[in-house]
Every structure is written in structure tokens, then in C-alpha cells.
Amino acid sequence: MANSPSRTPPIEIASDQEIVARVLQGDSLLFEVLMRRHNQRIYRAIRSIIRDDSECEEVMQESYVRAFEHLAQFEGRALFSTWLTRIAVNEAIKRSIARGKLDPMDLEDFDGENGAMLARYANTPTPESNAARSELTSLLEESILALPVAYRSVLVLRDLEEMSTAETAQVLTLTDANVKVRLHRAHEMLRSELMERAGASSAGALLFHATRCDRVVHAVFERLQHMAE
Template structure:
């Protein structure tokens, strides 16, 4: 079967990543393309949360994929392939960050990381963060990118990519307890950042727009007119 045919068969039959990895190791290099396409979004988000630079993210993603291919025989299946790949990408992004020779002041670690875990810990965005429109999504993205890297990455993996606590801990090489603490702190910081960014336009919130205003006025005036006529 041709490489193109094998790719189509893998898509049609929904082969698991682990099955594709086995076939790539057996010599079917073309199938590695499918692994990349399946994981591009997650790998991009993980690296972007660390580097905050699209062009550099692409470089790091390429390097991460090459490293993953070169060490594919070391994938033991103890974690999901996507988690294993994300860990490689995160490590590559952190190496790139370290190579800059200085840390962004925003990326200084939080001193309270080992504090007791607050309860309850939410695993999802609060209602004010649950943005559906493009404008709100853009605001949310910029707010996340303004957070320290420690929190950016955790909130992207847990809330945006919806990875489990265990998967996030594996990808970031930290404990599950630290994931929970960082996520809780990230939610606090993100909420503060969103409120700050929205402050400039707070006066326009809950606007009673012209069309609605006209509709209500017309309705009331019609009712008043009817009442006056009846009297």
C-alpha cells in the first residue's frame, strides 16, 4: 500500500497514536505526518504559553518533532503519546528560553507554590472566562499570555487543552499537587488580569443599545396612548 493510502487508512480506521508509533518504528515514516497533525494544536499551545512568540514557536515545534522521531523507540506507552510529545516540546521551549540568557521578570516562580492546596480547585474557566466570541477569545488569549510562564503553561494545558492533572504533571515534570496549586493561582491572576483589561470599557458594559431603546420606547408610548384613549 502506498504511503498516501496508509495515511488515509489510518484516518479512516482511527488508529490510536500508539499503533501509529509502532508502524513508524517498523519503517512507515509517512505515518509520522499523522502524529504531527493530530498533535500540532496542543504542541503549539504548550510552546506558545512559554515563549509568547509565534515564529520561535514554529522553530521549537519543528525541533521537538525531530527529537521525538529520533527518540521514538524510547516511548514506552506509560503515558499517552500526546503527553510524551508535549513534554518534549515543553522541555525544548524551556531550553530556548534559558538560551536567551535571562528570564522574563514575569516568569519568576511563585513563592507559594508549595502552599496547601485550596479547596475546591476548579478544573474549568469561571463564567467570566468562558468566552465564545472571537473578541472575547482574543482578550482571554492576551490575558493568559500576560501571566508568568509557570502559570501560563499550566492553565493552557489544563483549561485550554483539557489535559488531566496527571497528564499535565507528566508533561511539565512536576507533581500533581503542584499542578493544582499553580492552576488555582493562575485562575486568580487571570481573573484579576481580565478585570483590569476590561476596566477601560466597563462603562460600556450591559449597554442598552439604540434598537432595544427604540423598541421599548415605542411599546410604552403605544400602551400609554391606548390608555389615554380609553380614559
């Protein structure tokens, strides 16, 4: 892999699309910038489907490797973050099905491409604690993870990651109307009083901390290096 980050615009202000273009031109190490920019969102998207936190980093690595391999297929019609999150969601679903961790009822709640994928594969918990986190945030995390996956995914992407209805619909291959309905039902399940009490603390739920970010980035580049050799 080439490793000569270059020229303008400065990486700090370059858009995702500009960085993608530079990676495709040979500045492979700049892929790290994309990973670090989106690690939090990708972690939350995967965690919304996979309840076992220990598996999340593996799925993140697989998602990034797959994204790197198919980077030339990114056409810019959607945001790069949306394209990347969709890859991560698909990887999480495949992992869950392969390990028998999606309930039959969950399989009925995915439409479009994800629905077709689930049909093909159909035969085949405590959130990590942090001393600085409040008991209320931990309670919110547990409540989110207790939701059925179809509602949990929508809630995490819309409320925690603040993706738009349209972006969420693209990632989960749903209609805008379905996203709105599921978000409403997810809020009902969580109970309005819990969400009100949590308030701004909800943004602190399902955080992906710096040491884990470093670990994922390092592991992905090791895999890419082996592939290049």
C-alpha cells in the same frame, strides 16, 4: 525513509501507539499523522512558554525532529500525546533560556527534570490576530500570555488543551498538588470575571491554523529527509 503506509487498522482510527509502531517498522511517512493530530496541543504548550509567536514554529519543528529521533524510546507508559508534549515543553524552555527570555523568578518555578535543566542552562506581544475572532478572545489571549510562565503553562495545558491533572504533572514534572495550586492561582490572576465572560470562547484562544500546520509538517519532513540522506 520508507514511504509505504500499510494495512490495518485504517489510519483514521488507529491509535497513536499503533501508528508509532508502524513508523518504527519503516512507514516513516505516517509520522505526519501524529504531527497533524497533535499540532494544536504542541503549539499551545510551546506558546505558553515562548511569547514570541514567530519562534513557535521553529521550536515545533525541533520538537518533532527530536521526537522522531527518539521514537524508539517511547515505551507507552504514558500517552503518546503526553510524551510528545513533554519534549515540546523542554525544547521551549531550552530555547527561552538560550535567548535570555526566562526571568530569574521563572527559573524557581520549575521542579523535577525541568528544574535540573533550567539550573544547567541558567547562565547561558500581541497574539496573532484573526478577523473572525472576537475582541473578547483576543483579550483573553493577551491575559493568558501576561501570566508568569509557570502558571501560564499549567493553565494552557489544563484549560485550553483539557489535559488531566496527572498528564499535566507528567509533562511539566510537577506533583498533582502543584498543578492544582498553580491552576488555582492562574485563575485568580486572570480574574474570575474575565474567565466567566469568555466562557466557551476560551477554546478559541491560541489556535494553530491549517496553513501553519501544513508548513510545519513540510519543514519537519524536509529535515528528516536531509538527515536520512
